[in-house]
Amino acid sequence: MSLSAVHGTLSSLKSCQADIGTGMDIVTDVAMDLAEAPDEEADQGIKKMEAMILECAKLDREINYFVDIVQQVTSEVNTQQPEAMFGLSDKVKERFTERISKLSDGELQNHQKVVAFKENVKNSFNQAKQESVENPEQLDEDIAVTQSQVNFSCPLTQVVMVNPMKNKKCNHHYDEAAILGLIKTKQSQKKNCRCPVVGCGNTDVRQSDLIPDQILRRRIQSQKRHGSNRT
Ligand SMILES: [Zn+2]
Structure with missing residues (x-):
């Protein structure tokens, strides 16, 4: 071989x-x-x-x-x-x-x-x-959707998340690719990764703190479906 x-x-x-x-x-x-x-x-x-x-x-x-x-x-x-x-x-x-x-x-x-x-x-x-x-x-799923619509965008990319990850320490959400990228960048600069959500006191975001939030992902997907029906 x-x-x-x-x-x-x-x-x-x-x-x-x-x-x-x-x-x-x-x-x-x-x-x-x-x-x-x-x-x-x-x-x-x-x-x-x-x-x-x-x-x-x-x-x-x-x-x-x-x-x-x-x-x-x-x-x-x-x-x-x-x-x-x-x-x-x-x-x-x-x-x-x-x-x-x-x-x-x-x-x-x-x-x-x-x-x-x-x-x-x-x-x-x-x-x-x-x-x-x-x-x-x-x-009614629509109600839940409108209520949490605000939280659908990633604090890093400002666009609607595709794979939302929840930080189990501060409960904030980010899109997977964006937060992993940020953690990596900070690591290479030998700095801690602060939570990008304004006003959050979490100054050390680690990959091990992140959990994929499938409930949120479902809501986002269902909103997308509803949205495309309306237009
Ligand atoms: Zn946070």
Whole structure:
């Protein structure tokens, strides 16, 4: 196996990983639908979805470690003689097995998409409960949409968010690409990333504080649909 073949495989693994991420978002979406109309069957469904999410998180984590180790091992042989290529796959296997054996399933609970799953399902459930108490007759999505319309734009880009992320520390929202870009820029300047929302006291926004807010994303999408119907 040549190094370029290795790199090709790594990049297809990466795109596979992106698909896993999309799959996890879809599963979360379905679980949110179930949580909006809770009954025993929905409960069972949500449990199954949670198990799926955990499986995906595990796979995602393993791909991360695998890619990491392959990169490590190949960079080591890069500097050596071509003969070193022969032991490559054994070396990767050995290190991967060792690393994986040290991992615990408990850590998966901290996987960003697992956190997002739990948070979004819980919020959907609470929201449905609240709505049925407040106005059992009138579940008009339009009302909710107009009320929160103001919050749909990203404080960084000033345009409507595509992938809203909620900061669990200060509860502000930003679009994923914009906030990750800002964090990266600040990191390269060795500065803390302040929350870009005017008046917010959060001076240290970290990637680990951000949770994808699928409820908000749904509202934005539903507003877009309604909006395009009106025009
Ligand atoms: Zn903030």
